[in-house]
Amino acid sequence: MKTRAITGIFFCVVMLASMLLTQEIFAAFFTLLSIWCTYEFYGIIRNEQQRPDTFLGLTVAAVIMTTSSFYLLGYIPGKYMLLSIPLVLAIYLKALFDKRSLPFNDIAITFLGILYVILPFLSFLGLGFIQGRFQAEIPVGFMLLLWTSDTGAYLAGRSLGKHKLFERISPKKTWEGFAGGIVLALVVGYFLAQNYPILPLELWLSMAVLIACFGTLGDLVESMLKRSLNVKDSGTILPGHGGLLDRFDGLLVAAPLVYILLKFMEL
Structure with missing residues (x-):
């Protein structure tokens, strides 16, 4: 428990620092983070029936995130983001040379890693530049809402939880915990509106509900993935917590929606 607590505090400090320092650090940190999470995804999903092309998948992920980051930072024009297209086609081409009985399983899983991990991280990266220039308040607010909704769900579920949410997938989650996560996220959303007037109150509260609801869905989806593969954690990089993918499962569903x-609100 002590190791888990120390790791959690260190992780939160590093995360906040990466968002609050400079736009370059923000972009670089989440680019590297997304690539590592994709690597973990490929690692846990690989078996005899499905073998993702880890090298090409990670290369596509790196090109998409790097060119998008440089574009958002104003270093390159948007046309350079098209550089990922030849690499995408290379995934199909390589499958032609691999002597696999079900090549489309491998192709599908390779692309799934990009869609499941990279698209959400790209959306989160975009939150920092959504008003045309880098503003850390929105990604910081997003993470605070995600963390507090998890905390609210844990506290309410532990003290009041009686009705299981999806016992087959996650035995400890309850409807009471789910409601507690929404309530605490709304409280934090209110305080974010007072301290970060970059967004109006109604948008912070809308974000709170979206993140609490779909962050939970993201958690359940990753739990379903790991249960189907008989895997406990996505990795071991975080002592007491597992892998990085485990820590960002809520972001994977919530970030694109936010x-x-x-x-749509034309910020």
């Missing part, structure tokens, strides 16, 4: 919300 990005769409803010885009």
Whole structure:
């Protein structure tokens, strides 16, 4: 428990520092983070029936995240993001030379890693630049809402939880915990609106509900993935916590939806 607590505090400090320092550190940190999470995904999903092309998948992920980061930072024009297309085609081409009985399983799993991990991290990266220039308040607010909704769900579930949410997938999650996560996220959303007026109150509260609901869905989806593969953790890089993918499962579903919300509100 002590190791888990120390790792958790260190992890939160590093995360906040990466968002609050400079736009270059923010972009570089989450680019590297997304690539590592993709690597963990490929690692846990690989078996005899499905073998993702880890090298090409990670290369595509790196090119997408790097060119998108440079574009958002204003270093290159947007056309350079098209560089990932030849690499995407290379995944199909390589499958032609691999002597595998079910090549499309491998192709599908390779692309799934990009869609499941890279698209959400790209959305989160975009939150920092959604108003045309780097502003750390929105990604910081996103992470605070995600962490507090998890905390609220844990506390409410432990003290009040009686009705299981999806016992087959995650035996400890309850409807009471789910409600507690939403309530605490709304409270934090209110305080974010007072301290970060970059967004109006109604948007912070909308973000709170989205993150609490779909962050939980992301957690359940990753739990379903690991149960189907008989895997406990996605990795071992974080002592007491498992892998990085385990720590960002909520972001994988919530980030694209929050990005769409803010885009539709024409920020």
